[in-house]
């Protein structure tokens with residue numbers, strides 16, 4: 001029943017997901033040569049649209065490696081020159097970076113279809129279907145239409161807003177009674193829930209897969225998820241607003257979605273780690289050709305034992321631009337400090353670091369695990385004095401507040417402190 005309803009919804013919304021999935025799954029059996037031929041054809045098609053823009057109008061006969069690499073700021077300041085203007089863009093998405101300029105991305109309907117298909121491909125790789133029950137913890141508008149929509153889609157939606165002990169317990173009860181085969185969550189929201197589960201020693205139902213999105217999956221959160229769901233598989237979908245980039249296969253390798261993107265790595269260091277450039281083969285309205293995502297990655301030289309001949313990403317380092325800028329010109333890079341801080345968090349259930357670069361002032365907010373016990377004030381204070389090069393105010397809170405988008409920011413630039 002649900003399957004037919006899904007197909008009907010696809011038809012009404014104009015997203016032929018089943019057909020698109022069949023095409024993409026066929027690639028699993030292709031040889032390397034077939035994949036590369038497909039990419040050449042699709043790049044030619046993208047070029048036909050790209051030459052309609054003023055920036056690429058003379059690039060008709062150029063190969064991919066002859067296209068220039070523009071910075072993300074350049075895309076933003078020369079927006080009009082990239083637009084291909086042959087139809088009304090399907091969707092415009094604004095994203096805010098922690099530092100640097102916000103981004104404005106034109107998403108074509110084909111890009112969105114590719115993303116949804118990539119997700120179905122992931123489910124299919126794990127023997128799952130989209131009509132299976134899924135618990136979704138994140139942001140969504142709550143209205144009657146969406147409630148019915150979620151019911152049809154067999155999704156249980158739980159808001160990521162203001163998760164405190166009471167809410168966390170309620171969510172755990174829902175997980176244990178509904179027994180979803182799939183969990184999607186914003187990482188930090190799930191981390192909160194698991195932190196509360198830990199203090200109360202509750203056993204959790206084990207879904208088949210857990211996947212996360214929207215925020216960085218910090219190493220300490222990854223570890224916590226694996227610890228609480230030993231029978232589930234934590235699946236990594238490497239996505240950004242600009243494209244679906246890669247999916248982790250059951251053998252644990254990140255396969256590039258080569259039906260959608262061409263991935264290049266430039267400025268490589270001696271370990272092969274460099275800046276990722278993506279070309280989204282469906283970016284017909286606003287061509288993303290050799291677009292720098294801001295992440296650093298390494299590609300593997302080998303094929304995966306699972307038999308697929310798509311390229312594998314062996315390492316992904318988070319956004320290189322996620323940091324607090326310090327007055328001495330140095331950077332406080334989030335990823336480096338998360339792991340260190342978590343080791344100091346004895347009796348801390350969750351924390352958030354706020355920083356005001358103008359005033360060079362910081363606040364460390366935390367929720368205690370056990371209200372009667374102390375936290376290691378001195379160690380934490382000394383740590384920030386050393387690395388943030390300023391004294392930090394330690395503030396105990398009951399709840400860590402979300403962003404309007406429902407996301408949590410562990411490290412946040414704030415002008416209100």
Ligand SMILES: [Zn+2]
Nearest residue numbers: 249253304306
């Ligand atoms: Zn594989």
